[in-house]
Every structure is written in structure tokens, then in C-alpha cells.
Amino acid sequence: MDSRILRQIPKMDRILAWGTVQSAGEEYPRALVRDTVRLELDRLRAELLAGQPMPGNGELERRFAEAVRQAGQYHLRRLVNATGIVLHTNLGRAPLGAEVAAHVAETAAGYSNLEYDLSAGKRGSRYSLVEELLCKVTGAEAAMVVNNNAGAVFLMLNTFSKGKAVAISRGELVEIGGSFRVPEIMEASGADLLEIGTTNKTHRYDYERAVSEKGAEVLLKVHTSNFRVMGFTEEVTVEELAQLAAEQNVPLLYDLGSGFLVSPEKMGFPGSADVRRAVSSADVVCFSGDKLLGGGQAGILAGKKEFIERMRNNQLLRMLRVDKMTLAALEGILRWYLDPAQAVQHIPVLAMLAASPDELRGKAEHLAAELRGRNPSFTFSVVPCRDEPGGGSLPGEELEGWAVSVSGSLSPDRIEKALRRCETPVIGRIWQDRFLLSVRTILDEDIPAVLAAFSALEVS
Numbered sequence: 001m002d003s004r005i006l007r008q009i010p011k012m013d014r015i016l017a018w019g020t021v022q023s024a025g026e027e028y029p030r031a032l033v034r035d036t037v038r039l040e041l042d043r044l045r046a047e048l049l050a051g052q053p054m055p056g057n058g059e060l061e062r063r064f065a066e067a068v069r070q071a072g073q074y075h076l077r078r079l080v081n082a083t084g085i086v087l088h089t090n091l092g093r094a095p096l097g098a099e100v101a102a103h104v105a106e107t108a109a110g111y112s113n114l115e116y117d118l119s120a121g122k123r124g125s126r127y128s129l130v131e132e133l134l135c136k137v138t139g140a141e142a143a144m145v146v147n148n149n150a151g152a153v154f155l156m157l158n159t160f161s162k163g164k165a166v167a168i169s170r171g172e173l174v175e176i177g178g179s180f181r182v183p184e185i186m187e188a189s190g191a192d193l194l195e196i197g198t199t200n201k202t203h204r205y206d207y208e209r210a211v212s213e214k215g216a217e218v219l220l221k222v223h224t225s226n227f228r229v230m231g232f233t234e235e236v237t238v239e240e241l242a243q244l245a246a247e248q249n250v251p252l253l254y255d256l257g258s259g260f261l262v263s264p265e266k267m268g269f270p271g272s273a274d275v276r277r278a279v280s281s282a283d284v285v286c287f288s289g290d291k292l293l294g295g296g297q298a299g300i301l302a303g304k305k306e307f308i309e310r311m312r313n314n315q316l317l318r319m320l321r322v323d324k325m326t327l328a329a330l331e332g333i334l335r336w337y338l339d340p341a342q343a344v345q346h347i348p349v350l351a352m353l354a355a356s357p358d359e360l361r362g363k364a365e366h367l368a369a370e371l372r373g374r375n376p377s378f379t380f381s382v383v384p385c386r387d388e389p390g391g392g393s394l395p396g397e398e399l400e401g402w403a404v405s406v407s408g409s410l411s412p413d414r415i416e417k418a419l420r421r422c423e424t425p426v427i428g429r430i431w432q433d434r435f436l437l438s439v440r441t442i443l444d445e446d447i448p449a450v451l452a453a454f455s456a457l458e459v460s
Ligand SMILES: *Cc1c(COP(=O)(O)O)cnc(C)c1O
Pocket: 148, 149, 150, 151, 153, 176, 180, 222, 223, 224, 225, 226, 255, 256, 257, 258, 287, 288, 289, 290, 298, 299, 392
């Protein structure tokens, strides 16, 4: 190996002065740019020592600029969800949509009245900012917001059942994705678990005996979310439980997980979780802010005034408190629920769930036509597909969707990988050896990113 070749490697300062490298690194810390260039120089040196040829000048500049561009990308960034799974937990669950996101950005960029009562000119409470709205849309007497639903369940149990026996059906002792296990969270909150009934059947008399003979002081109902028992089954409805709880004078707590704030029948999911129905029966109901509600990560607690009041006085609340961005997002989404017809149009999650197969087919045809003009190396066809609500929100429900199927000289695996690495990544799915872009979850404002991804897709 000729050591003179190593001397041809450009110096750091010269590389930093290259126009493309400068513009790639313009918007982030200079130290990060230098570190990246240093790493890339080490790599180049190792390649040359291994006998590889020195790249030409243009090639070298492209290489350094690309390394800098990659290093400067945010770790958390926007992408296109083309999986057809509406509440995709790995992809950030509910998208807020541009209008609500703009309100969040505006509120977060400066100061806000997070804990300041503007009419009284004195200290206010962050918990009261959306309470009125939550009461209106859920029908509850009182409501509050915490960090997430797991936190809401914990706060509810810790406040009402610490050191007390809590009756829960064996059919509801579930684990919900990402290590939320009902028995474990009960134990951590200080409640004593009293299992009743069996996995497939729990009757009213099981709850009755739990209270009258086994000393249960609280009834807990948990929505089984991502799990469904089929066949020979029986569960006690929240209305029946409410009647029993009133007769026995014990509180009824309900972890609904997720539910509609508009009529489930009108959304096309009759019999699925209904927040208003749950709230009209249980003493406290909790559910996620970023599942069917369609907002950001949050846990909503709604119910009787005295119950909410007691949770508000629990010291642990401080650990679960929500930030201004969460509250801004929640208010932006919740307002639309004042008019259910508008909610379905303006809340992205609801609009995606309500999209009709005809509408989706039109959208897929339109996208396929645009894509054909972008990259002649691929064939784009429109095919029916199965979408999902996701997030464990509507277990077992499948949605009739439409997708653009992509084929060409690259295998589906290679297409999947290349799109995942684009500047705005596009996440699709592989089904029966085809790469599919399901259009249900592609937002209108995402279309340019999808087109750009395919324009840049190289066949080699
Ligand atoms: C999703 C879910 C949770 C956890 O809610 P997060 O908002 O993810 O913390 C708890 N209980 C049930 C029944 C759920 O479906």
C-alpha cells in the first residue's frame, strides 16, 4: 500500500468548507458536524488501507454531505403510516392533524396560562383547563387528565382501594401490550386482588358473593382490549354492576382502556366501547387520550364529583401530571366532539375509521396514478386489503381497505427497507409477497412525501 494515497485525503477544514456539507449541517450544532466528518474520515482511511481506490472528488463530497445529513436527522421524526393500522402503537398512535398540531406548537413555543387564571388574575389549575369540555362530551359530573391511562388506573386504584380487597373477574385479568398487566398494577397500587368467576364466565352472583362473603370493598371492571373470549362466555355489564355496587354500597371503578366519544353505532362499530355509556354507570371511568379519542398521550378520568375530588387530592397526582402540550392537544381534539358530525370529519382517527371502501378505492387509484408518473421502474396497481383499528381498541374488528400494490425489479423486502430509510420514511407492509401502501392511514399532507420517496427510489 502506497502511503502517499493517505495524504490525498482532504483535511477536515476543507471538507467543512464544501458547499453541500455546509448546507447539510446548517441547522444543527457544529460539534455534531465535526464529529460526523471525523468518523467518516476514519472510515475512508480504513477503506484506503484495505486497498480500495480513492473516490473521485464529486463522489467524496456527496459522501460527506450525506453522512452529515443523516447525522443531523432527529431521532424522533415524522413518517408516513401506510400500514392501514389506524392506532399503531409503534408509530405514535393517534395523529393530531395539522390544525391541532399548530395549536400545540403555538402554545408550546411561548408562555401560556397553564396554571394561571386569566379572568381572576391569579394562580389557576392545569387540571381545570379541559374539565368542562370533558364533562360536556362524556356526560360526567367531573373529570381530570393525567399522563396516560396506565397512570389513571394506578391513581384510581391507589385512591379508592389501597389496602382493600378489589373484586375483578378472572376474564379481565389481562395483559395489555407493553407490559401493562392488570394484576401487577393492582399490586403496585396497594390494592388486594380478589379474583372472581372463571376465564370465560363471570356471573352477577360472583360479584355479590365477593362483597357479602369475601370482604370485597371495591368492584373493578377492565375492558379486555386486545383480547376477546369467544364461545361459551358471560360477563356482567357495567349497568348491572352499577346496580349491584349501589345496592352493596361499594364503589365501581372501570378501566375502559379506550372508547368512542361519539355513538359507536354511527361509527359502524355497534356494541363497541362507549365512553358515555360507561360514565353513566360507573363511579369512575378511565381511558386513554391517544386511542379512539384521537388525541395525544393522556389518561382521562371521568365520573362522580366526590370521586374525582379525592383523586385530585392524592399526593401521587404530581407524578402523573400532564404537560402544556398534552393539554393543548387534548383541548384541540375535544372541542370537535361538541359536534359529533364535525368530529368525524376533523379528528384524523375518526375520519380514518369512518372512511368508506369506495372513498379509499378512489384515494388508492389517485395515488397509483401519481406514482406511475414518478418512477417507471415499478408497477403500481390498486388492490383491496384488510386494515385494522389497532391499539387494542376494537379487538377482532377488521376494516375493508384499499391499497396501492408495488412491484418491480426490487423484492418487497428491498422496497420496504429502502422506503424506511427515506428522508420522510414511508412504512408499508408486505402481504402475500407484495409490498402494499394502504391508503386509509396516509394523511393528505403525507402524499408529497410518498411521491418523493418513490422518485428517489433506486432500482440498483
Ligand atoms: C391501553 C390500555 C391501558 C393503558 O393505557 P395507556 O394510555 O397506554 O397507558 C390500560 N388499560 C386498558 C384496558 C387499555 O386498553
